[in-house]
Amino acid sequence: MTSAVAEDTTEKDVFGGVDSHADTLHVAVISDNGGHLADAEFSTTAAGYAAALAFLNAHGDVITIGVEGTASYGAGFTRAARSHGHRVIEVNPPDRAERRRIGKSDPIDAYAAARAALSGRAHAAPKDDTVAGIRALHNAARSAIKARTAALNQIGHILITAPETIRGKYGQLKGTDRTDTLARLRPAGDAVHTAVLTALKSLARRVKELTAEHQALTKILDDEVTAHNPGLRSAYGVGPDTAAQLLVTAGGNPERMRTEASFAALCGAAPVPASSGRTHRHRLSRGGDRQANAALYRITLVRMSSDSRTREYVARHTAAGRTKKEIIRLLKRAIAREIFRCLTTTVTVPAIADLRPLRQSKNITLTAAARHFGL
Missing domain, CATH: 1.10.287 (Helix Hairpins)
Structure with a gap:
């Protein structure tokens, strides 16, 4: 008795991981159940990126590629992979405890990036090139x-x-x-x-x-x-350097940050729970992008010194017994919420280039106009 077994031509799902360096990148492939399939090293050139993508595609249907350093050494590969329709996510380097446990090498880091993509532990989309x-x-x-x-x-x-x-x-x-x-x-x-x-x-x-x-x-x-982003630049207290830093932090595709809370955490402006037992409190975040945190701090200082609403807010909380450090933390969190709206929504800025000739034609001084608006 003979039996015919149909050949399974279904392409299996795989996940990729990339450990990037200045001259080389190490690519690893794992199955959808986490099994190691293969790994190889490629050069950081156009030909090397094409060979790496071909290596990944040869093992199955690539669902996601986790790349370590999408904005630095892995930027070239990230651009190449996204141009070919692959989903790429940002992967952080393994923490020290894991490295002490399993060691460090290019294959180990590449497989770790692939496992992070498979498990969902890494889910942040990389920044695009518009900024x-x-x-x-x-x-x-x-x-x-x-x-x-x-x-x-x-x-x-x-x-x-x-x-x-x-x-x-x-x-x-x-x-x-x-x-x-x-x-x-x-x-x-x-x-x-x-x-x-x-x-x-x-x-x-x-x-x-x-x-x-x-x-x-x-x-x-x-x-x-x-x-x-004219809306961001026109926000009170946001100068060219501050606006540039916030755009660099958010990237040209800020929609990758799903909520304003995630943006505040990225800027280190979100309070971190520090409760234990009967003690319930929060502490300042010391993580995140410290340059973005410094940008929010500069905006806060400008508004505390010259913005009437902010000065009233500071006076109100000072009377309530809050310290200056606490007030600055609250202001930075509120400003992060405002900046997130400027980054993720289109803010129409009215044209004001013709206001000066109009004011001068009516013999209105700049001081009089400022006094009228309470500025």
């Missing part, structure tokens, strides 16, 4: 400020130990007066004086160049941020 230009400009402007600060600190340190004639003449100057004066120096005197004055002149010119560079970058950044 890549804003991120680049923001990083360049920030590095200019850091280099400028370093040069200013060097000027101060040199003046502390400089010969008395130099320290007495230039040590009392402050701010731009000192920088402008030092940049116009004509070093002369003995060898020591000439060397010190030359160093001061070089540093002062560096400060002026970096200041001009930062101003130019900030102007371009402001235009980019305003074009990308």
Whole structure:
């Protein structure tokens, strides 16, 4: 007796995991029940990405790919995978306890990323590329400020130990007066004086160049941020640098953050439960994106100093016995809620370019207009 067994041509579901590096990426494939199928290493080039995707597709129907570092080393592979219709999720590196237990290697990390995608432990969508230009400009402007600060600190340190004639003449100057004066120096005197004055002149010119560079970058950044999200840029207390940081934190696809609470947690502005037994309390979050947290803090300070509604809020809670730190925490949480709305919904900003000629034609001073609106 013979029997015919039909061949099962159904393509099985698989999950992928990627451990990314600067020059290579390690790809692992697991089945839908967590079994290890295969792993391999590929280069971080267009050909390497194509080979990695072909490797994944050869093992079945790829449901999800977990990638470690979608915004850094894994950005290229993430773009390639999404362009081919694959679902990609962001995977955090394994915690220290797990690494101590199972060790660390590229295959181990790749399989861990695949298991995170399978289990649902990792579910965050990666950021898209629409804010890549804003991120680049923001990083360049920030590095200019850091280099400028370093040069200013060097000027101060040199003046502390400089010969008395130099320290007495230039040590009392402050701010731009000192920088402008030092940049116009004509070093002369003995060898020591000439060397010190030359160093001061070089540093002062560096400060002026970096200041001009930062101003130019900030102007371009402001235009980019305003074009990308005019509602966010027009919010009270949100400047170009602050808006850029919040856009970089949220990404060009903020819908990946499902609620405003998740955005507040991402910014480290959500209170964290710290209860135990009969003690019921919350503490400040020390996690999240600390640069985004600093951006919310800057907005809070601006509003506390010049926004009438915020000042009334602060006075009301101060009278209720809250400390300044507690009030700032509450304000940052409320501002995070407002920023989330600006990031996820289209806010129409009225055109105001024609208001100045209209005000001047009616002989209304700027002071009178501000007094009318209580500003």
